[in-house]
Amino acid sequence: MSLSQTATARVAAVIGLGSMGMGMALSLKKAGFDVLGADVSADAVSRFVAAGGRGIANLAEEIGEADTVISVVVNATQTETVLFGPEGIADSLRPGSVFVSSATMDPAIARKLAARLEEKGVHYLDAPISGGAARAASGELTVMASGTPAAFAAARPALDAMAAKVYELGDSAGFGAAFKMINQLLAGVHIAAACEAITFAAKQGLDLAKVYEVITASAGNSWMFENRIPHVLSGDYTPLSAIEIFVKDLGIIQDMARSERYPVPLSAAALQMYLAASGAGMGRDDDSSLARLYAQLSGATLPEKAN
């Protein structure tokens, strides 16, 4: 990067340097941003600094440098802590800057957080992400975003650096979160259905590779069946996305549905299976571990990992 570019570089901050946040921070750097990174883990910050980023020592003192602050934490509670907790940054954000919130959460909470920040003259973009760690690293995420035109305008350069596709879903916070929750409802149910089906096939002694071939070419296919069942076929439950993610996300669906007086029997049945998998000790394993749960509950035999 030339000196003149450095002098005019936009400053972005990424809060939460997990597998998604780290990739997003590095994508921003690659696009020419001056990037600050913060995480509760000093290790994660060290790795980011080693990759050429700037670590933040004191969030409240330094966050005011950033034009764009991207929060890549796990849930609504952490987002609220980042903004309004004892060491929250809400009062340190520069007026006119934009806070981009990517955690999956109840749309009602996204609306409340946005209102509280907007009172302080800070824009809020409700911007849940999808695509996984590989796409975060390559700057090709999908973002389901909603917010005021001013929030979109302020966030645009960072969005362009991080995402291959930005859906603009409404002119206020909440719509992004709501679309993401609809996706998570389907994704969570489809993983559970895929595991119910493949293990039922195993219980009947069917050739599981053949089942995968036939189903992925048939009307019973889903994005999740196609993506997750290979983990079951290879017996490899290394977490790419953990059981606990859907304990959380289908939990949000239950809360939303209960509050809106909307029955969700499929999501409710799926949640019970994620809870059982977590309770049985598989919470941090890959979400395809639901297949192992079905096998435990039925005596079915699934493929084991080759050594």
Added chain:
Amino acid sequence: MSLSQTATARVAAVIGLGSMGMGMALSLKKAGFDVLGADVSADAVSRFVAAGGRGIANLAEEIGEADTVISVVVNATQTETVLFGPEGIADSLRPGSVFVSSATMDPAIARKLAARLEEKGVHYLDAPISGGAARAASGELTVMASGTPAAFAAARPALDAMAAKVYELGDSAGFGAAFKMINQLLAGVHIAAACEAITFAAKQGLDLAKVYEVITASAGNSWMFENRIPHVLSGDYTPLSAIEIFVKDLGIIQDMARSERYPVPLSAAALQMYLAASGAGMGRDDDSSLARLYAQLSGATLPEKAN
């Protein structure tokens, strides 16, 4: 067709001239078979005769002409009646001919029917179909088949005439049925999940066309979401596939699962919704009518059909 071709034409019989059976019978005719057609509805037989087929007046007397008998009835009970009922054809089938059974059924029943026919020297091909009426008419069905090599050999010319893809899933009856049931488990759950999700989106006031656009490009997608939700968006519940089909097929899943001591919480939740839709008077409507059921249960508003 020239006289010499007629003289050597293979004879096939199709029992059950509904939307699938009629298409299959005409595909056989197009491929040069001499085709006999039977149905409990005299109307259906008349339409087949008008299209150039031969109606069967007396099944027991005439079925012995056929090299290949294809049963396209609704379920196991009807299949059993066709073969072994008071006017059943089992004793009239020519030894060495093949009975191709396409109804979706419990694999255990397929195995029993096959054993009873094989005792009489008749081959049995367990051959559930998928693809819908349009593909039946164009000879491009998918067939999930299992049976002895002799059964496959005898059925091959007819399969080639009716199907674009024939999966060979095992060397005895039951495997075809089992694969089809795994597909139906997933299909039935995915339709219910799609309707739970789209109506939840409606309840929250989201733009449903936008939801369709976002989900079909995301990890929450399924073949059924993509195929069925347009019916909901246009408010058109004209039956392409009726609620009762999944009352039947998820019912078979329940029976199989109970007998095998295998828990199916997702399929069970979905079945309850199909039962409720049927109980509420929508049994003969399109299976996407589950969305209307969710709307009734929650006060959500779905699109209405344009006039």
